[in-house]
Amino acid sequence: MTRTRRLLVAAAAATAAALALAACSSGGSGGGSGASTSSADFGYVNQGKLTIATAEPAYSPWVQDDKPESGKGFEAAVAYAVAGKLGFAKDDVTWVRTTFDQAIAPGPKTFDVNLQQFSITDERKKAVDFSSPYYETTQAVVTTEDSPAAKATSLADLKKLTIGAQSATTSFDAAEKSIAPTGGVQAFNSNDDAKLALESKQVDAIVVDLPTAFYLRDAELKKGVIVGQLPKVAGQKGDEFGLVLAKGSPLTKKVSAAVDALRADGTLDELAQKWLAADGDAPVLK
Known part of the structure; x- marks a missing residue:
């Protein structure tokens, strides 16, 4: 093979390698099984x-x-x-x-x-x-018909009661800020734990987001009641x-x-x- 021929072959190989590398590193906008890149x-x-x-x-x-x-x-x-x-x-x-x-x-x-x-x-x-x-969404107070919270019509009515919510959530924060119960908000690991506490009368009411409140009332709790929504803070959006x-x-x-x-x-x-x-x-x- 002549020197000129060898140079041409080497150049072609280098070009092919560069193109392959570029193809492997190119971006894209989608995913899925049909995607051409990792x-x-x-x-x-x-x-x-x-x-x-x-x-x-x-x-x-x-x-x-x-x-x-x-x-x-x-x-x-x-x-x-x-x-x-x-x-x-x-x-x-x-x-x-x-x-x-x-x-x-x-x-x-x-x-x-x-x-x-x-x-x-x-x-x-x-x-x-x-x-x-x-x-x-907003936050809502849920209870059962036989709880003293069922008769509450204001935040003041709830203040003296035992209120629960899932810890580290906006439901818990809303309960603290809007209701500020005298005994503090009782913290639970999950909404399910809070619901069980309500059913066993460890708490008088719990705070959850509104769609969850409707589900608890209609599908989970026996004689469930939505007391009402907690108010939004003035000038702020909902949750x-x-x-x-x-x-x-x-x-x-x-x-x-x-x-x-x-x-x-x-x-x-x-x-x-x-x-x-x-x-x-x-x-x-x-």
Whole structure:
């Protein structure tokens, strides 16, 4: 082989190698099994999959029958709608479970996004990222017919009673600020624990978000009663739920854009109307 020929062959090989390297490192906008690049290039925790987390167990109306993979329940349906906007087919969605506290703690995550009624707060933003809000709600007081809280018609009526809520949540904060019960708010690890305490008369009433209040009243509690909604703080929005991502996740902007698109095209409103109850029979307490 002549020197000129050898140089031409070497140049062609170098060009081919450069093209191959460029193809391997090129970006893209979607995911799913049809994606031509590794999901790691986009910040996903599992190649070719969108890994979504929720609570264990997860309750209606957010997830029906603790089966998020069914897509039934408001948050399960929102999760698949977001996945679709990101370019993932339903079969390319993987579900994992975390506790509420694990999800909002600093550090690496086992999920790409997490939905379990996480209220967007400045304090939590120090540890994790949030998407744009996919739902806005208020907090409500729930009790049973045989509890003294059932006759309450004002915040003052509740102040002297025993009130419970899940710890480290906006429900707990709202109970402290709006009701400020004389004995303090009783803290529980989960809404389910708070509900059991109500049923066993350890507390007179509990505070949860409004859709959960309707579900507890209509499906979980025997003779459940919604006393009313806690008032919003003047000049502030209601409680906004966002998808949680790892702090600094490269997916945050994409997930927020997906949520914004679902809001703009009416999907979020349609899903809320389908899965969440209206608030007509839950008066605002004063």
